[in-house]
Amino acid sequence: MKLAISIMVVVLLIVFAITAYVLVKFRRRAGQSGVPEQVEGNFKLEIIWTVIPLILVIVLAVPTVQQVFAFGDDHFNDKDAVQVKVTSHQYWWEFEYPQYGVKTAQDLIIPVKKKIAFELKTADVLHSFWVPSLSGKMDTNPDGTLNKFSFSADKEGVFRGKCAELCGPSHGFMEFKVKSVSEASFDKWVTAMKAPAVLPEDAALAEVFKKQCLSCHAVGDQGGPVAPNLTGIGSRESVASILLNEGQEGGKPVKENLKTWLDDPQAVKPGNKMPSPKDLGLTDEQIDGIADYLANYKLNY
């Protein structure tokens, strides 16, 4: 890419220089009469500006082809690779770790420096999986044309991920986070994910939560697969991928974000598939209770 940019800058400079020279040198001057020489062409010059670009194209093509094939290698079954099956939904991301039997959503936790091998698919329309600061993007297609690719993070930290293919009104809000952590933390996280579900302490609230939320969402070993997995949502970087939590620039407390979301999901992410909790008959008190419970549902890793 650096090679391409430098070649292109040189090309630009040459063309700009010739343009500037021509425009200054050969402007028509006052009183100029007579017809300039009508030049048909110049065989040598024309050959030069055909051959040089051809050479430049070859110079660019060689590394391009090498990289294309390197990128196309399938690392999914490498021994040391961490497999992640990504399923995109309008407008959230599902991450399944088949080697560990863990499923999560929105925050992709990865061990630092390890190769992460992805298998991508979509549950509805086309999306594109993109973490700008870690790697290029790859489309998520419906069954039959699954894409595979891999990347690794060199350092620990949180990286922003995005959807790069128009997928509906909330396309711009279909973000996710990649959290690169040490290998020990990653193992702890897997263990915590596999622990039994923690339900609200208040029995009545737990009942409402089970009935109204777990019909689609899941926590731990309970609930359904239709909507984002909520296990440990209190320790995620964001709520609904765009309400950033404390610790990030412009972030707010988790509970406040959860309440904003539960209050009116459509206002936060237009066109998303979650029914408004109020329409489901939840009272403000119950919503507050559930927000409080979820905000405190943290994983230790």
Place this chain on the structure above:
Amino acid sequence: MAHAHSVKRHKGLMDWLTTVDHKKIGILYLLAGGLFFGIGGIEALLIRLQLIKPMNDLVSAQTFNELITMHGTTMIFLGVMPVIFALMNAVIPLQIGARDVAFPFLNSLGFWTFLFGGILLNLSWVMGGAPDAGWTSYTPLSTNTYSTTHGVDFYTIGLQIAGLGTLIGGINFLATIITMRAPGMSFMRMPMFTWTAFITSAMILFAFPAITVGLVLLTFDRILGANFFEVANGGSPVLWQHIFWIFGHPEVYILILPAFGVISEVIPTFARKRLFGYSSMVFATILIAFLGFMVWAHHMFTTGLGPVANALFSISTMLIAVPTGIKIFNWLFTMWGGQVRFTAANLFAIGFIPTFVMGGVTGVMLASAPADYQFHDTYFVVAHFHYVIVGGLVFGLFAGLHYWWPKMFGRVLNETIGKWEFWLFAIGFHLTFFVQHFLGLMGMQRRIFTYLPNQGFDTLNLVSTVGAFLMGVGVLLFLFNTILTATKPKGVANDPWEDGRTLEWTIASPPAEYNFKQIPLVRGIDAYWKEKMAGNKEMTPAEPLGPIHMPSPTILPFVMSVGIFIAGLGMMFSKEHFSNSFMSLIFNNWIVVIIGLLITFGSMLLRSLFDDHGWHIEVEELEEEGVKA
């Protein structure tokens, strides 16, 4: 008497509805194209206003998606294509020394189907929602399941009808250029604009059937419940991407080649020098057109086609840089050693060169698949194709309009205002789109209706919006210029730029109905310039003065297009549940479609049954006019 004067002369509106004169059809194309260009421009400004700051809520997410879809679709199919056709209509027959196009009736039909297709598409704004799946309309987002309004139906059927017009126009220009060149004008003596129009028409002939098929399939999926793109029933969404881009990529060259042609006319005229490397220009044009069909999958590097396809399409795409580079250097060396005049037309033409080169180099960068994994679907791409289409094509169109305006309307556009237009438009353009390269590199994806703060996007987006409004002012100035000019009296010289090189500058501005009283004899490339250099004031005629056969005006093309328009609307709402039982009856039983098709086919029948032999302008009339002039 052998030559009957039985033709009806229409006046006013009827004249415009029935005309088959290529010069008038050119003006119609210009008006309609200008109208849609304005609509697309307003949509662009709304998009930029929405993106002026993070988390803006000027328009809703849904409306934003409708705006981007309609902006792209309108600008490409209904904005710039017709203005290209306007120039082709206004200039090509004159440049090749012909009295009209090969099929004047078809020419009119092409215009009216384009116009009614465009109107149908834009009606979506007031008839239940505009299309919202992007101008590329990727499935499954554009299927019934995920796009529930009639928006995408307006897209498929509107574009189908408009595309029919384009295809008809393309075929017509192919036939015209092949068969109607004046004696002596061999292919290698054709002006460059005629060459590019010829190649563009050939590309239309091969590329538009692909989109026609694609749109039919999508229409069937949406309206008749077919499964071409439904995964659950064995369809393939990736198939749509292939079909769309097999059309879509050549379309880019269909757009840009005529601009290359315009530049190749304007620069030599205002440098008083013949085009440098004419034969290599012709060759490069053909090569670009050929390669243009070989690169479509570079829009799909991230679809997952595999390394072999990605590598091949990367290389074929990079190869296009070679013929394009040849053209750039040829233009520069046309000016080398010349006497360059900075008229408004030439400013746009010269401004085109560096701007287009910038679009070209980002194109080569995008061509490399591994790099494209980063650039794809970001503002880097948005910047790239606007550099090519606006910085390339629209600059070219403005150059062409300023250059040929006197030939079309008999009045020269105001030069001072023209220069203001150029500077405002050019500065606004670079402000708008240059910063978008960096937005893309920083990770701003395209087609997002808003963005979170703290990503470093805010200032650049603000700059971009300010630039867009400067461009808007530039376009308004052009509009003002045309209105101001229209109030001035007609009557410019045949050759208002004094250095005209081609045949259109040998006749009156605007030309008489029949263009050439006597078809000229062409004795070399740049036919008029050659005569001038030989000391002749006029072309040598290739035929004696005789009666001129003219095609009759006819309302049939207009009526046929109305019929298709009605059938299209009927098709679209055939499954709609109306509250009104009469509406349900006529729509759900396909009665509206049948009525529409009856109108169209009925008109065809009329056209076939009643021979129209046209009419003649007699020698006496020609001579009378000669005396008047």
